[in-house]
Amino acid sequence: MAWLPFSIAQAALAGQGGADELAPAWAHLLDRLKAAGTLVASADGNRNSVDYASGMRHLLVLLAVGVDEALRADPDPVLAVTRTSTDDILSWGMECPDCLYLRATLRKGETYRLFGNRGTARYVGLQTMDGITATSNCLVDDLKPDADGNFEVALSADEQEGNWMRVEGEHPTLVVRHFFYDWDTEKPSSLQIERIGDAAEPPDRWPAGGSSVARQIEALGEFVHDNLKFFLDFNAGPPANGFLPPIDRSDMGAAAENRPVIGRYELEPDEALILEVEPPRGVYWSYSVGNAWWETIHYGRHQSSLNAHQATIDSDGILRVVVSASDPGVANWLDTAGHSNGAMILRCVRTETAPTPSARVVKFADVMSELPADTTTVSAEQRAATLAARRRAVHRRFSA
Incomplete structure (x- = not known):
């Protein structure tokens, strides 16, 4: 590893x-x-x-x-729920542009109490892991927080009464994922974690x-x-300008309920890729694009992602997205930021389906003629305002 x-x-x-x-x-x-x-x-x-x-x-x-x-x-880590090694600057492994990832390093044999407020993010998921092997997954909503969003859960190897998540292995950790739909209004959880009882063994x-x-x-x-x-x-792995069927990446640390549909674009400067899919129903879905190094294209500077709150669905119920280096003037644009090739992901989390989008390459000059007549378009001023709002929202997310 x-x-x-x-x-x-x-x-x-x-x-x-x-x-x-x-x-x-x-x-x-x-x-x-x-x-x-x-x-x-x-x-x-x-x-x-x-x-x-x-x-x-x-x-x-x-x-x-x-x-x-x-x-x-540290052989005796400070117990806190802190950010992981990805944010809008440190990007690797195609982290999700809608997500704030938190983690806490635990110690083998200990029992913990995680408590706090859920916040208002679309999805707040908890996962215990041993290295990159998941040992348990749940949504905070599964724990039935109270009317104000407050909750608590025990973390231990032995089952506890009430809300409980299993902790196993030599290198246990807790990972918290927040997926935001509305970047301007949804707020992350506020969490604390504490050890219950005396330490199982003195720190090395x-x-x-x-x-x-x-x-x-x-x-x-x-x-x-x-x-x-x-x-x-x-x-x-994926075909050029196409997608693989949905896959389970829990062996790489992904939550078991996350079914990513992974693809790859490969475009000349005068080309664009049109993606079509019937959007899935469920808790969360989004599109995002990255570069060849599996680095998510900076989502505060570029419209390199769209989720169900941000995207526009056409009148026939189909989600159509244009992937290109230049702005085609349509609302559903994914910006490759000048990269000739890279990754695409349709993330489906707790959805009824994980559909595989169709994809076709067209000349950039022909994009509008290849789309329905009622496709939502945006002006240069509207695009600039959207990008400015994204930039502000990403700054708030990672500067708090």
Whole structure:
């Protein structure tokens, strides 16, 4: 699991070694970074200057994510529900543009109480995990919060009376996902977590000397290179300008109720992709686009995502979306921001169906003639206002 950030913290807390490992560990890090740079330069998805620049910048993102994970590794973690390693700047693995991800690092054998207020987000999901293996999933709404949105749930290996979620494994964590439909009005939960009773065992002491640092440095190099390669390989799976059937990615840490429909666009500058689908019914769905490195295109600067609240459904009940680098003047536009190719995801969370969209490539100049006559259009001024509102909403989400 070297491609996941938590592998860096695990490396710091496991195994033995001597302080003389520091110099070769640093050399290993530099070698893996060099190999990652070569991989970006030679990747099939690197087809224009925007693709290349974003790939090299993505290495900085992965390095920042990994360094943060290394520095925060602690054998006795401070128990808090904090943000994960993704936001509007640190983007990897096609994180959801509608989402605020939180997590708490737990300790094996402990019992915890999670409590607080649900907030008003469209979806608030709780997941306990061991590494990247899910051990339990539920919505806060399943826990029946009171009329004001307050709730509490016990987290432990042994079943508890009332609201309870199972905690298992050597490296347990809690993940909280908020999916927002209306970015301007919906608010995230306010949560606290506390241990119940005495500690099951005293915290391990931090390893002496430089061996733990050496392991962190070595694991950091592996993470940057392997994460890059993992998602490059993953992006090669869907057909060009098409989608795979819905898949279960709970083996990669996704919630079991999330059925993503994953695709890939591959367009010339004078081309556009028209997607058509009957939108699913249920708790949450959205479209988003990313680049070849599986980095979500910045959703505060570009209209690179649309959810059920933001999208316009045509009079025949079909959702039609245009994917292109230039603005076609239709409301349902997904902006590739100049990338020649990249990922597309239709996320379906607790929906009755997870439909596979149809997709067809057209000349950009022909987009309007390929759409129904009553397609909702927007002016340049309306688009600018929409983007300004997105920018403000994303800033509020991650600056609070």
